[in-house]
Amino acid sequence: MSWRRCVFRCERKSTLFALPKDDATKNEWLKFIYNTVPEQYNPNILLCAAHLAADCFLNLGEYKAGCAQRLFLKSKAIPTIKTLQGQSATSDPPLQGQGSQQLSTSSRSHDVGTQTDFIETMPAASPKTRSIGTQLSWGTVMERAVWSKVTSLDVGTEATPSFPVMPFSSAPMKAASFTPRKRACLELDEEKEETDISESIAEPHDSTNNPDKSVVTEESDLCQQTAYNVSKYIVFESCLRELFDTCPICKTKCNVHLRRMGTYVSYTQLCPKCSYYRKWESQPVIGSTPVGNLLVSAAIYFSGASYFKFEKICNSMQLRIIHYDAFRRHARNYLEPAIIHKWNVDQNNLFRTLQERKVAVAGDMRAVSPGHTAKFGSYTLMHLDSNTVLDMQLVQCNEAGGSSHMEKEGLKRCLDHLDSKGLAVEYIITGHHPQIQTFLREYNIVQFYDVWHFEKGLSKKLDKLSQKKGCEILKKWLPSIKYHIYWSALSSSSGPEKVAKYTSLLNHIQNVHIHENPVFPKCAHADKVTRDPQKWFQPGSMPLYKVEKIMNNKRVLEDVEKISHHHQTSSLEAFHTIILRFAPKNVVFPFIGMLCRMYLAAMHYNENGQQAVTTSAQAMYKMVFPKGEATARPLKTAPSYDYVTDLMKLVFEEVFADPAPFVEKLKQIPIPAPLSSQFETPSKEEVHWHQLTKLQ
Numbered sequence: 001m002s003w004r005r006c007v008f009r010c011e012r013k014s015t016l017f018a019l020p021k022d023d024a025t026k027n028e029w030l031k032f033i034y035n036t037v038p039e040q041y042n043p044n045i046l047l048c049a050a051h052l053a054a055d056c057f058l059n060l061g062e063y064k065a066g067c068a069q070r071l072f073l074k075s076k077a078i079p080t081i082k083t084l085q086g087q088s089a090t091s092d093p094p095l096q097g098q099g100s101q102q103l104s105t106s107s108r109s110h111d112v113g114t115q116t117d118f119i120e121t122m123p124a125a126s127p128k129t130r131s132i133g134t135q136l137s138w139g140t141v142m143e144r145a146v147w148s149k150v151t152s153l154d155v156g157t158e159a160t161p162s163f164p165v166m167p168f169s170s171a172p173m174k175a176a177s178f179t180p181r182k183r184a185c186l187e188l189d190e191e192k193e194e195t196d197i198s199e200s201i202a203e204p205h206d207s208t209n210n211p212d213k214s215v216v217t218e219e220s221d222l223c224q225q226t227a228y229n230v231s232k233y234i235v236f237e238s239c240l241r242e243l244f245d246t247c248p249i250c251k252t253k254c255n256v257h258l259r260r261m262g263t264y265v266s267y268t269q270l271c272p273k274c275s276y277y278r279k280w281e282s283q284p285v286i287g288s289t290p291v292g293n294l295l296v297s298a299a300i301y302f303s304g305a306s307y308f309k310f311e312k313i314c315n316s317m318q319l320r321i322i323h324y325d326a327f328r329r330h331a332r333n334y335l336e337p338a339i340i341h342k343w344n345v346d347q348n349n350l351f352r353t354l355q356e357r358k359v360a361v362a363g364d365m366r367a368v369s370p371g372h373t374a375k376f377g378s379y380t381l382m383h384l385d386s387n388t389v390l391d392m393q394l395v396q397c398n399e400a401g402g403s404s405h406m407e408k409e410g411l412k413r414c415l416d417h418l419d420s421k422g423l424a425v426e427y428i429i430t431g432h433h434p435q436i437q438t439f440l441r442e443y444n445i446v447q448f449y450d451v452w453h454f455e456k457g458l459s460k461k462l463d464k465l466s467q468k469k470g471c472e473i474l475k476k477w478l479p480s481i482k483y484h485i486y487w488s489a490l491s492s493s494s495g496p497e498k499v500a501k502y503t504s505l506l507n508h509i510q511n512v513h514i515h516e517n518p519v520f521p522k523c524a525h526a527d528k529v530t531r532d533p534q535k536w537f538q539p540g541s542m543p544l545y546k547v548e549k550i551m552n553n554k555r556v557l558e559d560v561e562k563i564s565h566h567h568q569t570s571s572l573e574a575f576h577t578i579i580l581r582f583a584p585k586n587v588v589f590p591f592i593g594m595l596c597r598m599y600l601a602a603m604h605y606n607e608n609g610q611q612a613v614t615t616s617a618q619a620m621y622k623m624v625f626p627k628g629e630a631t632a633r634p635l636k637t638a639p640s641y642d643y644v645t646d647l648m649k650l651v652f653e654e655v656f657a658d659p660a661p662f663v664e665k666l667k668q669i670p671i672p673a674p675l676s677s678q679f680e681t682p683s684k685e686e687v688h689w690h691q692l693t694k695l696q
Contacts, residue, residue: 006048007033008082014048015071028078051079227284227291228652234319235282240267244280247271262322264290286656293322297330298651302339302644304582304600336596337662338647338655340669343599346606350388351421358426360384362450362569363414365407366576368585368594374403375675376591378598379410380575381418384429384567387609389575389602391417394595396672408435415443429564432457448564451489452573455482461550471543476535477509484508488560495561502560506548511536575605591671603643612637 006016019026029047030037049071054060056077062068244256244267252273259266266281283292300307307327314321361381368376375397381390393413400409411430418425427446430436431453440447459482466474488501500520507515511530513523530536537544550556582604583589583597611634612620620635655662 005046006051007045008048008051010048010050014050016046016048017052017073018046019043020073022076025076025078032079032082047079051081052077053080226652227286228295228648232292237265240265243267244269247274247276249276250274260320261290261293262326263292263296263320265320289656291652293326294330294334294651294656295648296322297327298335298648300327301331301335301596302600302647304597306587331593333659333663334651334655336592337659337666338651339596339599340666341655341662342643342647342650343603344665346603347391348421350383350390351423354383355422358424359390359418360426360428360566361390362429362567362572363411364431364569364572364576365410366579367403367406368583374406376594377403377406377410378579378594379407379414380572380602381414381428382569382572382575384571387571387611388606390414390423392598392602393417394591394598396591396675398675398678399672405435407433408439411436411439415445427566429567429569431569432559432562447562448566449559449562450569451486451563452568452570454559454563455485458485458550458556462547465546465550471546473535473537473543474547481505489563489565492565498563498565499557499560503552503557506544506551509537509547510539510544571609575601575609578605592666592669595669600643604639604641607641607643608637608639610637611635 006014019029027037030041032051033045033047034041049057052073056074056079057063058072058074059068060071063071241256245253247254247269250271250273252271254276255270255272257268257270259268264281264283264285266279268277268279270277283290285291299305300310307324311321311324313319360383362384363379363381365377365379367374368378377395377397377400379393379395381392382388383390391414393410395406395410395413397403397406400406415425425445427448428440429448429450430440432449437447459478462474462478462481465471466478484505485502488498492498492501497519500515500517503517504515504520504523507513508523511533513525513527515521515523537547579598579601582601583594589597614620621632622635624631624633
């Protein structure tokens with residue numbers, strides 16, 4: 001006896017259950033099986049569903065309707081049906097197809113709509129027969145169909161080339177005794193990841209299967225799935241036509257009409273002989289909009305992808321998608337209003353958590369296009385303590401009077417927005433732009449400079465000097481000078497201390513480690529005897545004079561005093577790289593399109609910008625080697641995309657139902673006039689005439 005079969009040797013295809021864990025219930029099961037509770041028994045014995053009454057199951061209705069993949073028992077269900085169709089419990093196994101009629105799990109016919117319990121016991125079909133499933137409802141066929149007797153097998157109805165009548169469902173039927181060809185391991189691995197729920201659960205006949213331990217994560221979601229979050233598949237047109245070419249009643253070739261709109265396709269079938277008629281649609285339609293078309297537009301936009309690249313991919317495989325005009329219409333009416341709404345809601349929630357206290361922020365501008373003729377500039381304020389984007393302002397160059405003034409205008413708008421929401425700024429870390437210095441001084445806001453921006457500007461001058469004749473000794477000191485600038489800023493707590501540590505470098509490179517400044521009288525390193533006297537700068541030499549002229553410049557010393565010792569703007573630089581994924585610099589976007597893509601980048605960063613920590617709450621780092629130097633960088637958490645899920649839900653459940661209030665909020669955003677509006681547009685004839693004149 002195989003323990004994958006019921007202990008009473010019933011049909012293999014019925015759902016099997018192991019002994020329950022509860023001792024009292026287990027004893028009742030053993031009494032049912034052995035008429036007593038034996039001292040020794042096989043703990044792996046199984047009992048099929050045919051021995052339990054219908055009220056013993058939690059989800060019998062869902063299972064029969066095809067909404068559940070397996071049956072689940074109530075906690076204290078006890079088997080009561082011992083004899084099946086007049087056979088004794090100890091008789092030989094029933095013949096194929098002669099199981100119990102108590103439940104659909106062991107009935108003679110099987111609903112082809114379900115995708116489970118297709119067991120290897122199906123006899124091999126002849127080469128001319130195959131199992132087919134269609135994507136039609138039962139009611140559509142029953143309206144006109146006069147059912148004839150259908151030959152049935154253990155696993156359900158067999159369809160022959162003459163197309164006998166059979167129940168229809170939205171799920172295709174699996175081939176029962178079909179051995180697929182051998183494929184590469186990569187293909188098999190990919191298929192495992194995409195397997196459906198019926199293959200991810202242990203076979204009910206397996207002796208290791210325990211219903212109490214089975215966890216079906218998708219079971220409860222089957223009834224909660226909406227039109228936009230169900231699984232989708234690629235279906236070939238030739239496979240679809242097979243379902244409609246022949247009339248299911250009289251087997252006559254039908255007149256089939258196809259209608260396509262983007263990703264949506266519908267088939268209308270009419271039989272010229274018996275006037276059988278049916279209509280099938282590939283996806284739900286809300287109003288006059290197919291859900292799949294809007295879903296494609298939303299997926300492209302919310303993921304920051306390019307429509308034209310996606311179109312190339314689909315055209316390469318002849319996959320039908322929507323046109324660009326439809327994509328822009330969806331973006332204008334539904335997607336962009338949803339992005340603006342979600343950003344405003346998330347930002348207001350963040351502001352509420354930061355009210356009644358001063359915030360430390362970092363600010364920087366990113367030019368959307370390279371060079372000094374940038375059309376757009378986006379200024380970002382980031383909250384340093386939580387590493388989240390507080391505000392973003394997009395400025396077009398004709399609003400600020402030129403590209404060089406966009407940074408000041410963007411910062412002004414950000415600070416005005418924070419002030420309107422009741423947030424006070426404790427200090428701000430920026431680059432040392434002269435316009436920003438003057439503006440913040442007028443606003444009476446404490447300003448610090450980012451050490452990376454300062455070090456970068458100073459290192460460029462020193463690197464240029466090291467390439468001149470006689471100053472080659474400076475090349476050896478450049479890495480140490482860069483490190484010393486960072487150390488001076490991060491190890492100090494006041495401006496004079498930063499200046500004292502910074503200026504001590506000029507003594508250190510001369511092998512002098514005692515300084516006259518009382519704030520920092522001696523180098524912090526241990527005393528060492530040098531082995532190479534040639535590496536030091538000689539007092540009064542020309543290289544030392546030029547280095548001192550650059551490093552002890554009056555403006556440089558003023559900047560050193562204001563270098564930030566709290567935070568840096570490296571997080572802002574990381575956020576700017578995120579923007580490139582959503583809005584590349586080589587792609588031209590309209591003003592609202594650019595603003596929405598930057599908001600998407602901010603949502604992504606705010607959701608995934610946190611540093612990973614250990615179980616003991618210690619920050620984690622990773623080792624990288626930029627330009628050959630080992631550097632420890634914060635290790636970020638694994639990326640998530642919950643904001644995309646929220647946007648999808650917002651679009652399909654709120655915006656699509658009533659887009660008017662969302663569009664109204666979008667229209668309140670002031671859109672600057674295009675740059676071309678500053679110039680007169682000549683006629684084509686004038687331009688053509690001027691070109692001909694130049695050629696002559």
